[in-house]
Amino acid sequence: MRAVIASEPGGPEVLTVTDLPDPEAGDGEVVIDVTATAVNRADTMQRQGKYPPPPGASEVLGLECSGTISAVGRGVEGWSVGDEACALLAGGGYAERVAVPTAQLMPVPKGVDLVTAGALPEVACTVWSNVFMVAGLQEDETLLVHGGAGGIGTLAIQLAKALGARVLTTAGSQEKLDLCRSLGADEAISYRDQDFVEEVKQATDGHGADVILDNMGAKYLDRNLSALATQGRLVIIGMQGGVKGELNIGKLLAKRGAVIATSLRARPVDEKAAICAGVVEHVWPLVTDGSVRTLVHATLPLAEAAEAHRIMESGDHVGKIILTA
Secondary structure, eight states, X not given: OEEEEESSSSSGGGEEEEEOOOOOOOTTXXXXXXXXXXXXXXHHXXXXXXXXXXXXXXXXXXXXXXXXXXXXXXXXXXXXXXXXXXXXXSSOOSBSEXXXXXXXXXXXXXXXXXXXXXXXXXXXXXXXXXXXXXXXOOTTOEEEESSTTBHHHHHHHHHHHHTTOEEEEEESSHHHHHHXXXXXXXXXXXXXXXXXXXXXXXXXXXXXXXXXXXXXXGGGHHHHHHHEEEEEEEEEOOXXXXXXXXXXXXXXXXXXXXXXXXXXXXXXXXXXXXXXHHIIIIIHHHHHTTSSOOOEEEEXXXXXXXXXXXXXXXXXXXXXXXXXX
């Protein structure tokens, strides 16, 4: 099969298409003939040598895919050759075929074409697990989403609004701010021209954000604490703003708040199974009825993975970047 790997740590130019042995379905696994995958920030970090795959995972990039099952392993129930599915992966999505545990398989939501479905699993599982399973966002609470125009941000805005929360978000251009508002954000804040801490306080009459979904890490740590409500939950899922920051424990104690850092890729299969089941139960019906949709910025062939990474790292995109196998 054709697959994309990073020949060495570096820029997008190190991504190469190579021939690798076809994967085989192990016990409890299926092989998917990949229709589409999507680019995630974790892929660019892996390419740079900063985010190696977990032990036993494929060196091929790609944390999600959609496609058609072409083989089933022993002990597989509920899935058959020929079924269409999308999947959460620990790696291997940038390829023509991938083996995946059935616990990480999800049906394609009704009304979603198979290519677009390749851009759903990672963002849906990330948002559902962090905002709702971990942080426990409730109806009528306030969510602050950083980077609202990205793949995760666009879905988080829509999902939180659909489930009854108030949503504030940050973005870096007028176009992206307008997009966030069109998706349902109650307030869209320019991180270039505005102080998001003051804007959050003003928008919430001083209450603050009950949940903050943060992809920046160190750079925003102290300001996120300032923007957090009493008993608020800050969930850090990225390190775009650095890995080391100073935590003001006094400020955290005064707010009786929580700082939680999570990752999805290295979780054991049983945890991923619970997340995928939650997504199918709670998110897919909203995708089916149109309350939540995937925004696709560009669709490129697998051979143009390097260009897809350049688009991702330029910061000019909105929503997801898809690669078709």
